[in-house]
Amino acid sequence: MPIDSFVISIFLMLTFGRLLSELCCRVGVPGVVGEMLAGLIIGPSILGWVHPHNTLSVLAELGVILLLFDIGCETSVKRLYHASGRSIWVALGGIIYPVVIGGASAAYWLNLPPFTALFFGCALTATSIGISIRVMTQAKQGQTLAGQVILGAAVVDDIVGVVLLSVLLNFNASGTLSLVSVLILVMKVVGFVFLAPPMARMLIYLFRSWYPHSKSSGFEVFVVITLICLFAWLAHWVGAPALLGGFAAGMALSRQFVFPTNRYLPNPFPFTHKLEVSAKPLVDLFSPIFFVYVGISVDLSQLDFTVSGLVVLLWLALIAIVTKLASGMAAKGPLRRKIIIGSAMIPRGEVGLVFAEMGLQLGIIQPKLFTEMVLIIAISSIVGPMLLKWSLKGQTVLHKKP
Template sequence: MAIDNFVLSLCLILLFGRVLGEAFKRLQLPAVVGEILAGILIGPSLLGWIAPHETLAVMAELGVILLLFSIGCETSIKHLFQAGNSAAGVALLGIALPAVVIGLVCLLYLDLPGFTALYLGCALTATSIGISVRVMAQAKQSQSQEGHIILGAAVIDDIAGVILLSLLFNFASSGEVGLIPSGLLILKIVGFLLLAPPMARLLLYLFRAVKPKEEETGYEAIVTMILICLFAWLAHALHAPALLGGFAVGLALSRQFISPLNRYLQNPFAFTHEMEVESKPLVDIFAPIFFVYVGISLDLSQIDLGWSGLLTLLMLSLLAIITKMMAGLRVPGHLRTKAIVGSAMVPRGEVGLVFAEMGLQMGIISPKLFTELVLIIAITTIAGPLLLKWTLAKDDK
């Protein structure tokens, strides 16, 4: 992308994302929805000012990495583990129901080939971490019990989505699924999640020790970006989502970080707090780029506007929403708690889009199915925050 196109695209993304995000906040609606609609407005679907591009996609991924970093800064590892059983139950139910129900409907009702039907079902299993946690953070609920369950379930969902995509890719390429490579992939991802936060914490002590004596503005922000980029690269090298690297660094900065090393090393609260403060403007700039780019990635002009096409689209979208909402039933407690968690699992977001793109490139799904799949992802991505906002409001009352 030429520099003039890049800077103009970035200008429009930030401007329209901010304006529509603020407008939706004033209407007591999630800013995320406004930012996604901003992308639809300036993208190929309506005005056509910006087209999806690899450069913008990289910036969008950096935005969601930084967003997960900010969430990690406020997250307690102890509370995350306490929510582990409920989070795992929600995640597994939220994976099984869409894969089975939507896969069977595509196979029996739409008469699609078996592998294509399975691929469509699996493409709608992963929950977008960024979208739901952003809504919870704006509602000041990210550190509630529901918030920890949602975060844990979304992380498991995202990891499962990557593993499923790898398995389906191997099967489409070679006609068989390698159990040993799949097991090694799972072990590497789990090992990264367990070891990365303590490793990042140790590096924090090193950077604090070599901090210049004189006041150097920007030192903490630079250190933060170094750690985020390093651990995002490590996560990607281990075939895990790069955003888990940002989350691991955030956990290392958290005031509620727990480790056996705490009894030997003094907590660097002043330094980590300064790192959070210095990096906040970066999060505020880059995080909305991700949500606007989700809208830009959609081309609604490819929709089949016939009755049959619209009914199929409506049916699959409702199934995609209902099967994820039902995952909230796994949470103990009141019906409203179940509804909050279920609503947060609805948005598909980035992992679903990766599934769609890979399926199109490998010839598993046709261009028509690709458009329908992307539109279903778009509907869930917009419907999820609205449902979550509504359930949170009901919970407050």
């Protein structure tokens, strides 16, 4: 992408994203909805000012990695551990329902061959951690039990989604299914999730020992970007989503970080707090770029605008929403909490788009199905936050009652 096209694209994405985000917040709609609508407006679907491009896609993924870093900084490992049992059941529902119901529905209504329908169903297993947790955080519910269950289930869904994607791509390329390669991939991803935070924590101690005397050196930003880039690369290297690397680096900064070495090493909270504060402007600047890019990725010109075509699309979008909402019913507690958890599982976001993009590049899906998948992902990413915000509003009211 030429530099002039790149800079004007970023200008339009940031400007329209901020304007529509602020507008949505003023009328009580989550800001992420405004950012995705901004992408729809400036993208190929309406004005055609900005088009999907690999450069913008990479920048959008960097925004998600930074957002997950910020979420990791606020994550309580103890609460995440205590919520893990509940998260597993929610995650299983969020995988099985979309694969079985979503895949079968796509095969029937879109006349897809079995493998393509399976790919479609697997793409719907994704859950966007960034979208849902951002809404939860804005409502000051990120550290509640529901927030931790959502985070744990979304992480499991994304890990399983990556494994499913790798298996499907391997089968598409070779025509055979290797159980050994699948097991190796699972072991690498799970090992990374457990080992990366303490590794990042040890690096933080090392960086603290190198702290320069100059106060204007920008050392904190250097450390943050270094950690995020390193662990995002390591996550990608082991076959996990790069955004999990950002999350792992953020967990290492958390004041609630728990590891056996805590007995022997003092908590570096003053230093980690400086790192977290220095990263905040980067998160606020880059994370909206991803949500705007989701809207840009939608090209309505590929859509079947006949009555039957629109009905089928809306029906599949409804199935995508309901199958994830139903996963929240596996959580324990009152119905309100189950609705909150199920609503947070609805947005597909970045991992779903990765599924669609890889399927298009490798010829598993055709451009028309790609557009329909992206639009379903976009619809889920809009409906999910709106339903989540509504359910959280009810939760807040309940908390205020005596």
